[in-house]
Amino acid sequence: MALDDTSLDGTRHDLDQLKAMTESLPGIVFQFYRSHHGKACFPYLAGDSKIFGDSAQRELLSEDASHAFDHVHPDDFPRLMVAVERSAQSLMPLATQFRHCEQEGEEYWIAVRAKPERLNSGTLWNGLMVNITEQIEYQAHLRELSDTDDLTGLPNRRKLMCHLKREISVSNRHGTPLSLMMIDIDHFKHINDTWGHLQGDKVLRRLAELCRGLLREEDCLARLGGEEFAVLLPLTPLSHCQKLAERLRHEIARHDFGLPNGGVTISTGITEHRVGELRDQLLERADRRLYSAKRQGRNLVVGN
Numbered sequence: 001m002a003l004d005d006t007s008l009d010g011t012r013h014d015l016d017q018l019k020a021m022t023e024s025l026p027g028i029v030f031q032f033y034r035s036h037h038g039k040a041c042f043p044y045l046a047g048d049s050k051i052f053g054d055s056a057q058r059e060l061l062s063e064d065a066s067h068a069f070d071h072v073h074p075d076d077f078p079r080l081m082v083a084v085e086r087s088a089q090s091l092m093p094l095a096t097q098f099r100h101c102e103q104e105g106e107e108y109w110i111a112v113r114a115k116p117e118r119l120n121s122g123t124l125w126n127g128l129m130v131n132i133t134e135q136i137e138y139q140a141h142l143r144e145l146s147d148t149d150d151l152t153g154l155p156n157r158r159k160l161m162c163h164l165k166r167e168i169s170v171s172n173r174h175g176t177p178l179s180l181m182m183i184d185i186d187h188f189k190h191i192n193d194t195w196g197h198l199q200g201d202k203v204l205r206r207l208a209e210l211c212r213g214l215l216r217e218e219d220c221l222a223r224l225g226g227e228e229f230a231v232l233l234p235l236t237p238l239s240h241c242q243k244l245a246e247r248l249r250h251e252i253a254r255h256d257f258g259l260p261n262g263g264v265t266i267s268t269g270i271t272e273h274r275v276g277e278l279r280d281q282l283l284e285r286a287d288r289r290l291y292s293a294k295r296q297g298r299n300l301v302v303g304n
């Protein structure tokens with residue numbers, strides 16, 4: 001059959017347009033092939049050159065995909081391989097994400113979506129990879145906001161509960177000590193009522209800074225709400241926690257918070273986690289001791 005020159009021109013034009021379009025995509029259109037013997041390659045790759053380099057690098061990948069896998073973050077590599085294997089076995093779409101690392105240390109988060117088809121010699125996926133670094137960073141920012149107390153910048157109750165869950169599980173598994181302090185400012189209502197809410201806010205912020213400065217990096221100081229704070233101390237037995245609580249109490253009592261008459265004091269309940277107990281049992285015991293400190297006259301640490 002004779003070829004119609006005009007329709008060939010049209011086809012060439014369409015192909016050129018398609019090529020130009022894929023080259024400017026904010027992602028990659030690809031084919032990935034894996035033989036039954038494990039040989040893998042990218043027969044087709046087009047799009048964002050940030051992800052898989054220039055045409056010379058892509059030429060290499062069309063023969064051997066291992067150069068691409070060298071750039072996958074080591075923490076993400078096993079998950080990616082499991083996802084590929086599952087998709088090959090089940091012929092369900094491949095859907096996962098991973099970090100792509102550049103030699104210069106730059107990292108991109110890539111989302112991959114691809115449909116597999118069985119061939120005689122292996123599996124072929126047709127799919128897309130999209131750079132989702134901005135979304136991942138934005139999600140991390142939102143998570144940070146939802147875990148942070150606005151006024152003091154400290155972790156909030158929600159974040160402390162996550163830490164508690166993790167540290168209790170470590171303590172249960174390894175039998176390592178874990179202590180908890182519950183701190184409450186004494187007569188804070190009086191400070192607010194006498195000097196105003198803004199002055200009260202300043203006291204909360206200053207107290208948070210003061211405590212932060214006296215704690216180790218791995219100790220989690222959180223604001224639970226109002227004038228109540230907590231400190232979670234991994235690898236710390238009650239005796240050390242007691243010394244630290246006394247030090248905080250002392251430093252706060254002698255600190256000049258800028259209030260015209262007198263200082264600020266705190267009451268503290270401390271306790272150590274008992275292997276096997278639940279988070280709420282630990283919290284309740286620390287709370288009971290805090291209220292015992294209040295009952296006994298305030299500006300006090302109670303540990304049993």
Ligand SMILES: Nc1nc2c(ncn2[C@@H]2O[C@H](COP(=O)(O)OP(=O)(O)OP(=O)(O)O)[C@@H](O)[C@H]2O)c(=O)[nH]1
Nearest residue numbers: 184185186187188189190192197200201226227294
């Ligand atoms: N300035 C300020 N005040 C707050 C904030 N959150 C809670 N408060 C106030 O903290 C005060 C807490 O009062 P109470 O619960 O009666 O406790 P207290 O006066 O410290 O008395 P004791 O704990 O028994 O020593 C209340 O007046 C709340 O309005 C805040 O973010 N900023």
